[in-house]
Amino acid sequence: MTIRDSTARYGSVSRAFHWAVAALMLWQFGGMLSEKILGEESPLAAALSANHTQVGTILFLLIVARAVWALVNRGQRPAHGPGLQGYAVRLGHFALYALMLAVPSAALLRAWGNERAFAPFGFQIFAPRSPDEVVGTATAIGSNFHGELAWIMGVLILGHIAMAILHQVVLRDGTLKRMAG
Helix, strand or coil: CCCCCCCCCCCHHHHHHHHHHHHHHHHHHHHHHHHHHHCCCCHHHHHHHCCHHHHHHHHHHHHHHHHHHHHHCHHHCCCCCCHHHHHHHHHHHHHHHHHHHHHHHHHHHHHHHCCCCECHHHCCCECCCCHHHCCHHHHHHHHHHHHHHHHHHHHHHHHHHHHHHHHHHHHCCCHHHHHHC
16 A cells, blocks of 8 residues: 555555544444433533534644645545546535535634633643734634535535445445555
8 A cells, every 4th residue: 555646545644534524423423423412511512512612623623734735645646537427426526525624714713702712632722812802803703604515514524425335335446445454
């Protein structure tokens, strides 16, 4: 297994980024779904979502690193195919990357503009604001878009998984093997 991507398969770094992001996304969505289904006061929901900010921070850093790595390997990655199908695959991946960056960016914008300090893992990134210093536009954008965009991303992720299964089970074209090994 090589570190860098090739036209035949994704390298170990791309695979590590993919599966680390997938696992952390599963954790994040598990926490949010448990809150929706069981209620925010449920002990299980509280346990799964208690570290949402910390996991989100790690996810954001991994996603930025993953996007940079994808750009570095851009010309060496497996092709998505010709024609309309290839275009749809590229568009789907672009939408996933855009949402993976937009969702935590909205949360960061909200954190920057509100009254609470933003200090994941004890490292202050944004100081708390006094009530008269709150940036209403920033908090509104974050509050109105973070969750909603996350659920749209969740739907795209389910489509991504469904297409991987379709390629593996029906088309048997090795698409899943290029990322799963």
